[in-house]
Amino acid sequence: MSSVLIRNVTAVTMNEAREILDHVDLRVEGQRIAAITPTGEEARAEAPDRPRAKPGTVIDGANMVAIPGLINAHTHAAMVLLRGYADDMALEPWLEEMIWPTESRIVAEDVYWGTMLATVEMLKSGTTTLCDMYHFFESAARAMRDAKIRGVPSGVLLGFLPEPERRLRQAMDFCKEWNGAAEGRITVMLAPHALYTCSREILEKFVEAAADLGVKLHTHLAETEAEVRRVQQEYGRHPVEAMDEIGMFDVGLVAAHCVHVTDEHIEIFREKKVGVAHNPTSNMKLASGSAPVQKMLQRGVTVGVATDGAASNNNLSMVEEMHLAALLDKVFSKDPTAVSAYSALEMATRNGARALGLQDQVGQLKEGMKADIVLFDFDKPHLCPRHNVVSHLVYSAMGSDVDTVLVDGEILLHKGKLTQLDEQEIMARASEAARRITTAE
Amino acid sequence: MSSVLIRNVTAVTMNEAREILDHVDLRVEGQRIAAITPTGEEARAEAPDRPRAKPGTVIDGANMVAIPGLINAHTHAAMVLLRGYADDMALEPWLEEMIWPTESRIVAEDVYWGTMLATVEMLKSGTTTLCDMYHFFESAARAMRDAKIRGVPSGVLLGFLPEPERRLRQAMDFCKEWNGAAEGRITVMLAPHALYTCSREILEKFVEAAADLGVKLHTHLAETEAEVRRVQQEYGRHPVEAMDEIGMFDVGLVAAHCVHVTDEHIEIFREKKVGVAHNPTSNMKLASGSAPVQKMLQRGVTVGVATDGAASNNNLSMVEEMHLAALLDKVFSKDPTAVSAYSALEMATRNGARALGLQDQVGQLKEGMKADIVLFDFDKPHLCPRHNVVSHLVYSAMGSDVDTVLVDGEILLHKGKLTQLDEQEIMARASEAARRITTAE
Numbered sequence: 001m002s003s004v005l006i007r008n009v010t011a012v013t014m015n016e017a018r019e020i021l022d023h024v025d026l027r028v029e030g031q032r033i034a035a036i037t038p039t040g041e042e043a044r045a046e047a048p049d050r051p052r053a054k055p056g057t058v059i060d061g062a063n064m065v066a067i068p069g070l071i072n073a074h075t076h077a078a079m080v081l082l083r084g085y086a087d088d089m090a091l092e093p094w095l096e097e098m099i100w101p102t103e104s105r106i107v108a109e110d111v112y113w114g115t116m117l118a119t120v121e122m123l124k125s126g127t128t129t130l131c132d133m134y135h136f137f138e139s140a141a142r143a144m145r146d147a148k149i150r151g152v153p154s155g156v157l158l159g160f161l162p163e164p165e166r167r168l169r170q171a172m173d174f175c176k177e178w179n180g181a182a183e184g185r186i187t188v189m190l191a192p193h194a195l196y197t198c199s200r201e202i203l204e205k206f207v208e209a210a211a212d213l214g215v216k217l218h219t220h221l222a223e224t225e226a227e228v229r230r231v232q233q234e235y236g237r238h239p240v241e242a243m244d245e246i247g248m249f250d251v252g253l254v255a256a257h258c259v260h261v262t263d264e265h266i267e268i269f270r271e272k273k274v275g276v277a278h279n280p281t282s283n284m285k286l287a288s289g290s291a292p293v294q295k296m297l298q299r300g301v302t303v304g305v306a307t308d309g310a311a312s313n314n315n316l317s318m319v320e321e322m323h324l325a326a327l328l329d330k331v332f333s334k335d336p337t338a339v340s341a342y343s344a345l346e347m348a349t350r351n352g353a354r355a356l357g358l359q360d361q362v363g364q365l366k367e368g369m370k371a372d373i374v375l376f377d378f379d380k381p382h383l384c385p386r387h388n389v390v391s392h393l394v395y396s397a398m399g400s401d402v403d404t405v406l407v408d409g410e411i412l413l414h415k416g417k418l419t420q421l422d423e424q425e426i427m428a429r430a431s432e433a434a435r436r437i438t439t440a441e
Numbered sequence: 442m443s444s445v446l447i448r449n450v451t452a453v454t455m456n457e458a459r460e461i462l463d464h465v466d467l468r469v470e471g472q473r474i475a476a477i478t479p480t481g482e483e484a485r486a487e488a489p490d491r492p493r494a495k496p497g498t499v500i501d502g503a504n505m506v507a508i509p510g511l512i513n514a515h516t517h518a519a520m521v522l523l524r525g526y527a528d529d530m531a532l533e534p535w536l537e538e539m540i541w542p543t544e545s546r547i548v549a550e551d552v553y554w555g556t557m558l559a560t561v562e563m564l565k566s567g568t569t570t571l572c573d574m575y576h577f578f579e580s581a582a583r584a585m586r587d588a589k590i591r592g593v594p595s596g597v598l599l600g601f602l603p604e605p606e607r608r609l610r611q612a613m614d615f616c617k618e619w620n621g622a623a624e625g626r627i628t629v630m631l632a633p634h635a636l637y638t639c640s641r642e643i644l645e646k647f648v649e650a651a652a653d654l655g656v657k658l659h660t661h662l663a664e665t666e667a668e669v670r671r672v673q674q675e676y677g678r679h680p681v682e683a684m685d686e687i688g689m690f691d692v693g694l695v696a697a698h699c700v701h702v703t704d705e706h707i708e709i710f711r712e713k714k715v716g717v718a719h720n721p722t723s724n725m726k727l728a729s730g731s732a733p734v735q736k737m738l739q740r741g742v743t744v745g746v747a748t749d750g751a752a753s754n755n756n757l758s759m760v761e762e763m764h765l766a767a768l769l770d771k772v773f774s775k776d777p778t779a780v781s782a783y784s785a786l787e788m789a790t791r792n793g794a795r796a797l798g799l800q801d802q803v804g805q806l807k808e809g810m811k812a813d814i815v816l817f818d819f820d821k822p823h824l825c826p827r828h829n830v831v832s833h834l835v836y837s838a839m840g841s842d843v844d845t846v847l848v849d850g851e852i853l854l855h856k857g858k859l860t861q862l863d864e865q866e867i868m869a870r871a872s873e874a875a876r877r878i879t880t881a882e
Contacts, residue, residue: 080825080826081826082828083825083826083828083833083837084826084827084828084829084832084833084836084837085828085829087781087782087829087832087836088767088777088778088781088782089777089778090777090778091777094777117822117825120822121822121823124822124823125823281768283772284768284769284771284772285767285768285771285777285836286771286777287771287772287774287775287776287777287779288772289772289775290772310837313836313837314832314833314836314837315823315836315837316823317823317839320761320764320839323761324768326529326726327722327725327726327765328725328772330725330726330727330728331724331725331728331729331730331731331769333728334728334730335728336529336530336531336532336535336726336727336728337529337530337531338728339529340528340529341528341529379868381558381561381562381565381864381867381868382562382565382566382756382757382758382840384521384524384558384868384871384872385521385522385524385871385872385875385876386525386872387523387524387525387526387875387879388525388526388528391525391528391755392524392525392755395525395528395726395754395755395756396524396525396751396754396755396756398758398761398839398840398841399823399839400839400841400842401841423822426822427820427822427825430825430826431825431826431827434826434828435826438828
């Protein structure tokens with residue numbers, strides 16, 4: 001069993017007691033956090049009959065701040081291929097003239113390299129788990145497995161594609177094959193894209209399939225005013241009420257966006273334990289609006305943070321996303337006390353884990369949890385003076401301050417460099433794919 | 442005369458024709474850009490009687506994107522000392538209980554080291570000019586001179602301090618001594634803090650002094666609804682109208698914030714050539730509101746971008762600030778086409794220069810302009826694939842992507858490292874100052 005010792009670090013644990021521990025050692029054994037002890041005390045395996053861990057790797061945590069790995073609760077990873085391809089446009093021409101025609105040229109291999117590029121970007125900026133929704137989900141899952149990141153790929157259906165039932169069966173087969181894959185790092189969901197792109201009939205089948213397979217649903221919900229109007233016309237009710245009526249909340253659901261929701265809808269989210277994925281950058285860039293995050297948090301809804309796809313962001317830095325999660329609701333609600341720095345960090349770690357159903361595995365630095373750990377290098381002018389580490393993580397830091405990343409106890413990034421992936425090759429392959437799909441034949 | 446050749450770079454010129462030139466050489470001689478020529482052609486000094494430049498330094502610009510140095514149009518640089526000291530509070534308790542009591546313990550030496558730290562942070566994230574407003578402005582000016590950044594320190598008056606007239610005289614003396622200092626890198630302004638902190642009488646004296654000295658005014662304007670109400674009570678009119686009546690716009694003025702303004706006020710800004718400094722992060726964090734940037738740009742108002750002080754931001758990255766300038770107005774105006782990536786970059790460079798009256802010196806990559814040049818390293822996963830360099834600079838980049846910075850033709854940062862300043866010493870000195878001022882005696 002491999003072992004890693006991170007010495008003399010400041011640990012922002014995100015535990016129940018909200019402990020921030022200075023000068024501690026984090027001992028990792030195998031996939032898990034084995035001990036968190038004050039630096040100087042011997043960190044020993046407690047059970048004498050357990051095999052003594054190899055001496056393993058020692059990482060100097062001086063000037064570093066450790067947090068649980070960031071959790072990106074909703075993205076379309078392979079859309080990095082379209083990063084910067086079309087900006088500053090209204091949603092409909094953006095999708096219909098730029099994004100969809102280009103996506104129609106994407107093949108499975110493109111999604112593999114796109115997801116690899118996204119994974120590289122995410123690891124380098126401290127994200128250790130992503131919840132993904134994209135075409136060719138098996139290619140996405142392969143990339144996550146190969147990159148050793150923790151991933152929740154979704155078997156997706158865009159309802160306007162032909163043969164939706166065949167596609168649902170494919171998605172179900174995918175779920176059966178991949179749930180728990182890659183030593184448990186991969187779990188899966190079923191993802192009917194949205195109310196306005198899927199028929200009611202197929203949505204009901206998704207609910208049934210999710211119940212059968214014991215997986216959650218992942219969808220878009222109440223992102224734009226136009227969506228609300230469209231669903232209102234078709235279902236005679238608001239999208240939240242329509243989903244509730246279809247039974248989508250009863251099997252467990254991750255809902256991306258939830259911008260245009262009322263107090264009553266928030267109460268439904270709480271009661272039905274809907275996991276909300278808040279996408280502040282995307283909601284700003286596409287002018288969708290601002291989700292009532294503080295209200296949702298106050299009422300006990302589980303809200304995670306997410307980047308959405310790079311085409312509407314245009315990066316996948318969860319550090320930036322936490323920052324905007326803390327800022328956006330303040331200015332919209334006219335309340336500078338809304339969404340504190342701590343709340344933003346909690347959404348991006350512990351709450352994100354709960355939204356994805358991974359709360360027993362990740363989201364906290366705690367003995368027994370999976371060792372998904374991120375070290376930020378605080379020896380930087382923009383993180384000086386060090387009045388408050390949580391404030392600095394949320395309001396001052398950049399993704400590039402991430403020095404070291406462990407997923408499942410394995411060091412994937414150290415001193416800002418990937419230890420296992422060939423970044424240059426991945427960038428070259430993804431650039432080549434991007435060139436091809438954006439060049440009309 | 443020193444010379445620098447940046448070879449084979451992509452230059453985002455920000456010139457009239459909006460040229461973005463691939464594969465060009467930028468030749469710098471002394472303080473200025475001497476030539477921009479296609480790579481491969483000989484870049485020679487045109488005048489045969491001019492002394493031949495030393496061979497000088499050659500920088501490989503492959504995979505780099507060059508822009509004119511970023512211009513931070515409004516900050517309180519030394520407030521980095523209070524970075525993260527108090528967050529997520531309402532404006533008034535934040536100022537009255539946390540910021541002002543602490544600031545009352547600040548001495549001149551603290552402002553020197555605070556401004557040095559701010560300058561280090563700014564250079565490392567591509568800012569080459571700052572317009573500053575803070576106590577102990579002479580210490581701030583000394584720091585800017587020593588750090589070799591381009592600076593516009595302001596002789597400031599916080600009106601509730603005793604003896605405002607003596608302070609105005611000090612500010613005027615400061616202006617006389619420092620205008621054009623540091624080989625022209627330092628120009629100055631007079632800065633009455635705001636309408637609600639200065640008496641009408643002293644504001645009129647500031648106008649007179651600015652006219653006498655031929656310097657601009659720098660102030661806060663229409664930042665919060667509370668300010669508008671307060672000024673309305675005192676002056677019987679909106680802050681913009683009150684300033685106009687006092688004559689503050691007639692001597693040239695940089696107005697920070699301008700959040701709560703109407704179409705009529707925007708027309709006054711255009712007519713009186715007011716330079717607006719837009720502070721999106723600060724306006725979000727303090728829940729002040731969103732300035733109508735797109736409207737101002739459409740009507741021909743000169744709008745720059747600014748970080749405000751680090752206490753309300755909490756960093757000084759203009760890369761992040763451009764990003765938010767592009768995002769914030771979109772979501773508030775419900776228009777995803779508002780404030781394009783190009784507009785955001787233009788505000789942060791060329792428009793910022795015009796707002797500060799420096800448009801003949803900086804803000805464009807152009808022969809004859811001062812050589813304030815920033816190179817971004819685009820060999821990064823989050824800037825891949827390279828569909829659009831301007832989009833990537835505004836929506837995807839981080840301050841840490843800055844590789845090289847020249848100010849006045851001198852290389853101050855290369856390969857991400859400061860060439861002239863001792864970053865560790867500056868961080869240590871600033872941390873020491875911060876500890877002292879935040880520890881009540």
